Amino acid sequence: MILELRGVGKRFGSHAAVTGLNLEVQRGEFFSLLGPSGCGKTTTLRMIAGFETPDEGEIRLNGSRIDALPPYRRSVNTVFQNYALFPHLTVRGNVEFGLRRMGRVGIEDKVRAVLEQVQLGDKASRMPSQLSGGERQRVALARALAPEPDVLLLDEPLSALDPQLRKQVRAELKDLQRRVGVTFLFITHDQEEALSMSDRIAVMNRGAVEQVGTPEEVYRRPKTRFVASFLGAMNWIGGVGLRPEALRISRDPASNKRRGVVLASVFMGPVIHVETRLESGETCTVQMQHDAEVFRTGESVHVGWSEADELRFPA
């Protein structure tokens, strides 16, 4: 275990940003902190980086306590949400910034190697203002990776990129992490991002961790209602949670089925979402492939599912 948080809490005035937070991150894994804005994930990152001091609890890096150390004495580096590149320094100057303790020859080699890892070898003499958004993001990555931190903290690093680029960068980032082998702690509110890149995810809500697990575990076996509804769409039928892709829709009555009326059929590209109101008054979304039958608004239908797909939560 490389990073460990035990009972960490932080208040801002009367607002408890983080309470009793426990977290264990393994060496070399891509670990995501996922949650809505205001859930305390950014405060958690800032406490690990050293920009905030926890009111209670312990933070351990490689087994030794770091929660009282200033940021410049912790072997973690941060990729900031707005990148925070030094505007008065070139790309090379930015990447060198954290390498001051190395010899001059060592620095040159290291800068070249890191810039090549993020495919910016030819941009070393540019100023940050001369770079595109995607390039700046990679400079921020290179700068934070150069000092070889034990853990790399990434604070929503993709949120400033346009949606087209974001998907491509996801793959690149995951690939980079595999190549350099550094532990990544990735902060995001985007469940798709977390699911597609992470080895493990901690889902946070109201300053605490609700569930930790692999993407498949938290998606297929959510432990709380919050986790179930935050990760992907969720239908609630008779107190039971059902994913849209777990529901079946048909015109014939059969066992384990509810009667309903089609409210709308929404074309989503690869799939179709059929919004249905059940006799109970509950509405649900059924996801289907579009080579299947077509259902029209106002049509009477039957909605069913297999019992194995039901997600139950203690009240």
Place this chain on the structure above:
Amino acid sequence: MNRLRRFFLAPAAALLAVTLAAPLAIVCAYSLMTRGAYGGVERPFTFENYTRFWDPLYGAIVWRSCWIAAAATVLCLVLAFPLALFIARSGARKNLYLSLVILPFWTSFLIRTYAWMFLLRDTGLINTLLQELGAIHDPLPLLYNNGAVILGLVYGFLPFMVLPLYATLERMDPSLAEASADLGARPFQTLWRVTLPLCAPGLRAGSILVFVPCLGTYLTSDLLGGSKTILIGNLVQNQFTSARDWPFGAAASLVLMAVAMGLLLAARRQGEQML
């Protein structure tokens, strides 16, 4: 649109023409003429008023003006930077501290300079106090020297350094300092390698705002410097009053302008190189 713009710019343009361009032209013309017996100017035209600056006596005055203004500017910088940093980081109390910085402007500069005389002179507050305490026997020579002039200038122009520095520091993205600490820089290294370089525009603006008026000052040097510390501003004043040599006074004020402009251009070129 263009017409409207001309219409609204016209009053300011007219004012500048009457109060700046015309007097400047007169000063230029006077500087090239011969002095009248009781003030005023006469023909013939001559360059003699300018060649007189080769006299070491006047060269010394120009040089003294430059180094005193430079010393005051550097001292203002050293004092203003920590103050501006403190104000920019003091959250809700920012506005209170800013108004304290500006507060002295509510009293006339002349009165405030006289107040320094009461503090510094041989029978002034500081000397009397030190004598009463037995720390000194004879009064210290605090007034009527270069030091007193620099003190008066620093006191008078400090706000002009604080305000532009504050404005740049206030706008600075706080995550840059965090990024610096994150990459292993101690607080002093962050100050030196990140905060200070990013403050360059404010440093330049403040230095110009302090240096230029200090270069041309005559009130501070007149009251706190005495007759020994003549600056170029006092030289200009003397020529138009007691010396009754208007052409030489005009030439001296143009030399002052030329020195100030030359230094400003140098500062600007420096600034462009940094960008």
